[in-house]
Amino acid sequence: MNEILKERKGQIVTKGQGNAAIACGKASLAGSVSQRACVFCGSRVVLYPIADALHLIHGPVGCAAYTWDIRGSLSSGPQLHRLSFTTDLKEREVVFGGEPKLYSALISLIDQYKPKAAFVYGTCIVGVIGDDMEAVCRRVSKEKGIDVIPIMSEGFNGTKKDGYKLACDALSKLIGTDTVTEVPEHSINILGDFNLAGELWMLAEYYRRMGVNMVACMTGDGRIDDVRKAHNAKLNVVQCSGSMIYLAKDMKEKYGIPFMKVSYFGIEDMSDALYEVARFFKSEEMMQKARELVKEEISKLLPALQPYRQKLEGKKAAIYVGGAFKAISLVKALRLLGMKTVVVGSQTGNQDDYNLLKDLCDEGTIIVDDSNPNELSEFVKQTGANLFIGGVKERPIAFKLGLGFCDHNHERKEALAGYEGMLNFAKEVHASVCSPVWKFMRKSASPSPALPEGEGERKPHP
Amino acid sequence: METPISKDKSTHPGSFSPPAGGLGGAINSCKLCAPLGASIAFKGIRGCVPIIHGGQGCATYIRRYLISHYKEPVDIASSNFSEEATIFGGGANCHAAITNVISQYQPEVIGMATTCLSETIGDDVKQYIHTYKELAGDKKLPHFIAASTPSYQGSHIDGFHEAISATVKSIAEGGEKGKHINIFPGFVSTEDLRQLKTILADFGIEYIMLPDYSETLDNPMWETYKRIPEGGTPIELVKKCGSACASIEMGTILNTGSLSGRVKNNHLSTTAAEYLKDQFGVENHRIPMPTGVDMNDLFFETLTKLSGKPVPEKYVKERGRLIDSYADGHKYVFGKRAVVFGEEDFVVAMTIFLNEIGVDVVLAATGGESGKLNEEIRKYCPEKEGIIQAKNGYDFEMIREWCIENKADILIGNSKGYYIARKLNIPIIRCGFPIHDRIGGQRIKHVGYTGTQELFDQVVNTLISYKQDHSEVGYKYM
Numbered sequence: 001m002n003e004i005l006k007e008r009k010g011q012i013v014t015k016g017q018g019n020a021a022i023a024c025g026k027a028s029l030a031g032s033v034s035q036r037a038c039v040f041c042g043s044r045v046v047l048y049p050i051a052d053a054l055h056l057i058h059g060p061v062g063c064a065a066y067t068w069d070i071r072g073s074l075s076s077g078p079q080l081h082r083l084s085f086t087t088d089l090k091e092r093e094v095v096f097g098g099e100p101k102l103y104s105a106l107i108s109l110i111d112q113y114k115p116k117a118a119f120v121y122g123t124c125i126v127g128v129i130g131d132d133m134e135a136v137c138r139r140v141s142k143e144k145g146i147d148v149i150p151i152m153s154e155g156f157n158g159t160k161k162d163g164y165k166l167a168c169d170a171l172s173k174l175i176g177t178d179t180v181t182e183v184p185e186h187s188i189n190i191l192g193d194f195n196l197a198g199e200l201w202m203l204a205e206y207y208r209r210m211g212v213n214m215v216a217c218m219t220g221d222g223r224i225d226d227v228r229k230a231h232n233a234k235l236n237v238v239q240c241s242g243s244m245i246y247l248a249k250d251m252k253e254k255y256g257i258p259f260m261k262v263s264y265f266g267i268e269d270m271s272d273a274l275y276e277v278a279r280f281f282k283s284e285e286m287m288q289k290a291r292e293l294v295k296e297e298i299s300k301l302l303p304a305l306q307p308y309r310q311k312l313e314g315k316k317a318a319i320y321v322g323g324a325f326k327a328i329s330l331v332k333a334l335r336l337l338g339m340k341t342v343v344v345g346s347q348t349g350n351q352d353d354y355n356l357l358k359d360l361c362d363e364g365t366i367i368v369d370d371s372n373p374n375e376l377s378e379f380v381k382q383t384g385a386n387l388f389i390g391g392v393k394e395r396p397i398a399f400k401l402g403l404g405f406c407d408h409n410h411e412r413k414e415a416l417a418g419y420e421g422m423l424n425f426a427k428e429v430h431a432s433v434c435s436p437v438w439k440f441m442r443k444s445a446s447p448s449p450a451l452p453e454g455e456g457e458r459k460p461h462p
Numbered sequence: 463m464e465t466p467i468s469k470d471k472s473t474h475p476g477s478f479s480p481p482a483g484g485l486g487g488a489i490n491s492c493k494l495c496a497p498l499g500a501s502i503a504f505k506g507i508r509g510c511v512p513i514i515h516g517g518q519g520c521a522t523y524i525r526r527y528l529i530s531h532y533k534e535p536v537d538i539a540s541s542n543f544s545e546e547a548t549i550f551g552g553g554a555n556c557h558a559a560i561t562n563v564i565s566q567y568q569p570e571v572i573g574m575a576t577t578c579l580s581e582t583i584g585d586d587v588k589q590y591i592h593t594y595k596e597l598a599g600d601k602k603l604p605h606f607i608a609a610s611t612p613s614y615q616g617s618h619i620d621g622f623h624e625a626i627s628a629t630v631k632s633i634a635e636g637g638e639k640g641k642h643i644n645i646f647p648g649f650v651s652t653e654d655l656r657q658l659k660t661i662l663a664d665f666g667i668e669y670i671m672l673p674d675y676s677e678t679l680d681n682p683m684w685e686t687y688k689r690i691p692e693g694g695t696p697i698e699l700v701k702k703c704g705s706a707c708a709s710i711e712m713g714t715i716l717n718t719g720s721l722s723g724r725v726k727n728n729h730l731s732t733t734a735a736e737y738l739k740d741q742f743g744v745e746n747h748r749i750p751m752p753t754g755v756d757m758n759d760l761f762f763e764t765l766t767k768l769s770g771k772p773v774p775e776k777y778v779k780e781r782g783r784l785i786d787s788y789a790d791g792h793k794y795v796f797g798k799r800a801v802v803f804g805e806e807d808f809v810v811a812m813t814i815f816l817n818e819i820g821v822d823v824v825l826a827a828t829g830g831e832s833g834k835l836n837e838e839i840r841k842y843c844p845e846k847e848g849i850i851q852a853k854n855g856y857d858f859e860m861i862r863e864w865c866i867e868n869k870a871d872i873l874i875g876n877s878k879g880y881y882i883a884r885k886l887n888i889p890i891i892r893c894g895f896p897i898h899d900r901i902g903g904q905r906i907k908h909v910g911y912t913g914t915q916e917l918f919d920q921v922v923n924t925l926i927s928y929k930q931d932h933s934e935v936g937y938k939y940m
Contacts (some may be wrong), residue, residue: 031513155517
């Protein structure tokens with residue numbers, strides 16, 4: 001049995017065994033096959049859904065090719081974010097500099113697509129060859145009369161989290177630049193929802209029913225002009241706190257806008273997200289509307305969930321996702337389905353997140369930071385999980401081990417947030433855990449019954 | 463043969479002048495970067511774990527991209543560059559990565575691929591490996607292979623062939639000529655590899671196939687999780703590549719054009735088979751990927767020549783059925799305008815096949831940069847001079863604009879072309895790499911008479927179905 005790398009041991013704890021705090025926020029270990037990406041990835045995923053901006057990746061072809069149309073972030077209007085733009089640097093630019101190519105690419109793309117603003121992402125190589133991206137962006141901005149914002153997101157310069165911060169800095173540059181527009185009294189910004197499968201539209205509708213107006217969502221179904229006036233909101237409601245907390249703090253400092261952390265996954269957290277906003281505005285009317293809304297939605301939802309709960313009761317789940325806040329909601333949502341979480345981890349969680357998880361989970365649950373395929377497969381086997389919740393890179397691990405899988409990633413096509421999302425979640429979990437195909441995984445590897453003793457036998461699945 | 467496209471940027475290979483107007487970059491590029499190709503090739507060696515020497519993102523993005531196609535766990539390690547490594551060199555990270563990969567995976571082989579980052583700061587991976595071995599003393603270590611794959615040179619295909627070439631260069635040994643042959647199948651599907659192996663076995667030929675990811679990237683179900691999937695070419699066999707009696711190399715462009723765009727010629731672009739010919743006198747049979755009757759005849763003829771055996775009856779019948787079906791389906795495809803896109807050798811093979819059945823390939827486009835696509839296609843389809851536009855350096859937006867201006871009846875290529883098909887209401891046949899929006903991309907067959915049969919049926923039926931779906935009455939017979 002291969003051991004867990006010794007440098008990684010501090011990043012794994014089991015609830016009920018010792019009191020050591022989990023180690024987290026560390027750079028990934030070389031050679032450990034981390035599921036994390038890089039700084040560039042962090043800023044790219046956060047800004048990606050802004051649909052009327054040009055997103056130009058300054059570097060060789062790979063970084064742009066691997067992020068083309070990668071998120072299921074829907075837009076109600078422009079679709080510019082779904083194209084992949086790169087300066088496609090070649091050896092000659094590496095030697096002689098990529099500034100002229102960046103300049104001409106920006107000019108011609110802005111002329112062709114007429115974006116409201118442009119984000120230019122610097123990749124590893126740009127940091128090394130020393131292109132002055134800021135100067136080029138300033139020049140193009142002046143010539144074309146739109147904001148051209150450089151993001152120095154060299155992949156080696158930290159972790160994915162540092163990329164989140166750079167994305168927040170970029171947004172911060174735009175916020176407050178619309179000084180004319182006025183907004184209604186009860187106005188909020190939604191931070192950290194990316195409108196995967198139209199989730200934002202559901203959430204905005206809940207808030208609208210309570211009488212709450214949304215100024216800007218950063219960045220789901222995002223628009224540059226909305227971002228510009230985001231400073232007018234009275235409150236920032238922050239989901240996916242990992243990526244957007246920097247911006248929330250920044251806006252609190254600059255504009256005195258308070259923020260609250262919420263989650264839209266599962267009934268409890270979703271309902272709290274609505275109540276908290278009503279409480280903030282100190283409006284009894286709003287609170288009343290929120291209560292009615294929750295009551296109405298839950299009375300529809302609970303009976304609908306019942307058949308799934310019956311089938312799923314007592315099953316065990318493993319969770320490995322990007323942000324730990326999402327993991328916390330998932331543990332609760334699974335509980336609502338009668339399921340128990342036996343492994344939970346994230347790529348980018350912090351100490352507070354992991355403490356919360358530890359409080360929330362049952363004894364014996366394995367909690368892990370920045371895991372890798374070897375560990376995950378080992379944990380799943382140890383705990384006998386029936387379901388894995390994760391992203392694209394975790395999916396084949398689950399399937400190879402013969403357990404169900406729920407896609408909770410950036411490219412998913414099913415809305416999982418809100419009350420409707422909870423039902424979709426139950427349906428998806430049910431469809432995977434209760435599929436008849438797993439029985440074949442538990443059968444003999446060979447179709448022939450006449451094998452010599454011992455050969456081709458498969459151990460029963462835990 | 464220039465197309466009336468304002469954005470056309472198929473510049474002459476080797477030209478260093480900055481882009482004169484125009485974009486000079488890519489929109490929805492029709493190529494990937496070199497380390498991705500190298501990772502696939504390394505996956506085709508038994509017991510091999512690839513390490514990408516660069517930032518963490520490179521390995522993760524490439525894994526994600528490959529997993530979405532192969533629907534398999536694809537473990538690729540990273541040396542996870544920090545700012546410090548970027549400034550002072552990645553030696554320590556490289557060593558840490560090797561140590562950690564060894565302790566987690568106990569690999570037989572470690573395949574190192576460089577990136578734009580590590581190449582630009584001048585990291586010498588071969589030297590790092592050398593020091594690692596020295597420091598390890600008597601400890602048993604895996605075999606090491608180092609491929610130079612900066613993403614600013616060529617595309618993923620150049621990385622793929624560079625990794626194979628590096629493998630052969632560092633492992634192959636000479637010796638008394640044996641009966642076995644080398645087969646370098648190029649970048650084809652896992653099903654294609656299985657198909658080729660069956661054909662060789664049916665001829666009774668002893669062969670070394672490099673790379674062979676037919677199992678490593680397309681595993682059956684597992685009883686227990688495998689850190690390194692089974693399958694792949696054993697390193698002991700690669701050693702024998704130098705004593706083979708011949709090589710068959712599939713694809714005619716390979717990485718031979720990847721010098722274009724380079725500042726200096728650093729002699730990296732020999733193919734594995736060419737190296738074996740020069741170094742050990744192993745004769746090389748370079749043929750296009752065997753799709754279509756003509757190219758398969760060429761392939762089977764080569765096998766007959768090398769084995770001294772006639773074509774097995776099974777293949778005579780497969781060929782017969784294929785030609786019979788050509789007669790059944792020819793009318794539905796004749797004169798249809800097809801657009802083909804993907805890697806260069808794939809585009810050449812599809813174009814030869816489509817041309818053979820009477821389809822007009824009006825655009826053969828690739829993101830590859832060899833500058834040789836046109837020349838190769840002309841060689842095999844000389845009568846279509848003036849009809850086939852063969853374009854290097856194309857991206858998907860250029861293909862889309864071309865389709866709007868020139869009209870096409872069918873698109874043939876990887877799944878990234880789907881958005882064009884959808885927007886312009888043109889049917890698409892998904893083949894090649896990647897297939898991200900369907901299952902079974904790794905099982906698509908392109909080679910052999912049966913591979914051709916499946917493609918032919920699909921081309922015919924796709925065109926029939928398009929007509930049927932758009933017919934006012936619908937019908938029950940063809």
